[in-house]
Amino acid sequence: MNSDKELQALCESGQYENAFSRIVQQYSQRLYWHIRKMVLLHDDADDILQNTLLKAWTGLSTFRWESQLFTWLYRIATNEVLTFLRKSKSLKQMPLEDRLDADPQLFTGDQIQKALQQAILRLPPKQRLVFNMRYFDQIRYQDMSRILGTSEGALKASYHLAAAKVEETLKELLL
Amino acid sequence: MSENTIHNPHLKENPFGVPQGYFEQVEARWAQKAADAQQGVSAEVFPEVHQDSGSLPVAESRSRHFFRLLKPQMQLAAAFVLLFGIGSLLLFITDRNRGTETQSPEFSLLGELSDRGLDHRVISDLILDDFPEEESTYDLTNLDLDELIDYLNYPGLDLSDFENNTNDE
Numbered sequence: 001m002n003s004d005k006e007l008q009a010l011c012e013s014g015q016y017e018n019a020f021s022r023i024v025q026q027y028s029q030r031l032y033w034h035i036r037k038m039v040l041l042h043d044d045a046d047d048i049l050q051n052t053l054l055k056a057w058t059g060l061s062t063f064r065w066e067s068q069l070f071t072w073l074y075r076i077a078t079n080e081v082l083t084f085l086r087k088s089k090s091l092k093q094m095p096l097e098d099r100l101d102a103d104p105q106l107f108t109g110d111q112i113q114k115a116l117q118q119a120i121l122r123l124p125p126k127q128r129l130v131f132n133m134r135y136f137d138q139i140r141y142q143d144m145s146r147i148l149g150t151s152e153g154a155l156k157a158s159y160h161l162a163a164a165k166v167e168e169t170l171k172e173l174l175l
Numbered sequence: 176m177s178e179n180t181i182h183n184p185h186l187k188e189n190p191f192g193v194p195q196g197y198f199e200q201v202e203a204r205w206a207q208k209a210a211d212a213q214q215g216v217s218a219e220v221f222p223e224v225h226q227d228s229g230s231l232p233v234a235e236s237r238s239r240h241f242f243r244l245l246k247p248q249m250q251l252a253a254a255f256v257l258l259f260g261i262g263s264l265l266l267f268i269t270d271r272n273r274g275t276e277t278q279s280p281e282f283s284l285l286g287e288l289s290d291r292g293l294d295h296r297v298i299s300d301l302i303l304d305d306f307p308e309e310e311s312t313y314d315l316t317n318l319d320l321d322e323l324i325d326y327l328n329y330p331g332l333d334l335s336d337f338e339n340n341t342n343d344e
Contacts (some may be wrong), residue, residue: 017209017210017212017213018209018213020203020205020209021202021206021209024201024202024205024206025202028198028201028202028205029198032193032198032201033189033191036191037191040191042191042193042197042331046197047196049201053205060177086276105192106190106191106192106193106194107192108192108212108269109190110189111188112179112185112186113185113186113188114190116181117190123248125206126214134191135181136187153246163181166178166181167181170179170180170181171179174179
């Protein structure tokens with residue numbers, strides 16, 4: 001596991017390519033799942049991951065290493081996801097509700113897991129982000145605050161509200 | 176604890192899958208791109224730090240990136256300046272020619288009179304005074320027959336025939 005300090009040392013010595021390869025090894029899976037839970041389809045998640053990594057590469061020389069690298073990467077990925085969702089809404093692409101059934105080979109969950117995903121899909125995009133990051137990835141509110149640029153208090157309130165909504169919808173769906 | 180609540184640990188498991196070997200492909204793809212950039216092969220993939228003689232210093236790299244971004248805008252601005260310059264030059268040339276060709280003495284006089292505070296109606300009257308009065312309609316009864324015959328005289332005309340015909344009537 002490469003710490004931020006090791007990666008910083010590589011960048012400061014001009015070894016950007018080496019540093020970036022290690023970043024991809026270390027963070028690409030976490031970033032992919034963060035993206036995939038929001039857009040649901042593998043192909044879209046793959047495109048967004050490539051864009052995220054490309055932006056991370058082009059911005060790596062300007063990254064100041066004052067904040068954690070993973071919060072910076074998550075912020076890029078989150079912005080890419082929100083941009084994609086805005087565009088896909090305006091382009092009237094496949095609705096999110098239909099995406100769970102679009103590729104059965106790549107959704108291996110059972111009935112209750114599918115119901116949970118359907119319940120999460122009823123949340124607004126930003127609340128969905130907060131719920132996914134806390135519920136599935138157990139990201140600390142402090143880090144979420146840096147990623148999403150929102151106060152910790154607002155994030156806690158948003159998560160509890162989202163959790164209550166999901167719980168209620170889940171019960172409805174599984175009746 | 177009920178199964179149908181979000182506190183069910185099973186629900187926190189990842190229900191999504193990826194094509195086999197996907198993450199290995201992603202890592203390999205980016206590792207290859209990084210290696211290419213290091214060797215100076217793929218300038219498009221890593222334009223920020225790529226150069227034949229190795230990585231650029233960050234400040235230089237940033238300034239080059241900045242100019243690369245500005246290049247299309249600069250080209251557009253240069254095209255506008257060029258068009259504006261050509262247009263201005265053409266206008267200047269045509270205006271100068273027009274000025275020398277169309278500045279007739281009448282225009283100069285009108286301009287001078289106007290500059291001296293004369294009303295345009297006064298100027299108009301002054302100009303019209305110089306024209307002859309419209310000629311009144313000629314009275315046909317005052318026509319001199321000899322003058323008319325002289326006017327109509329042309330080679331081959333026999334004046335005696337003309338006189339005979341008029342006498343017959």
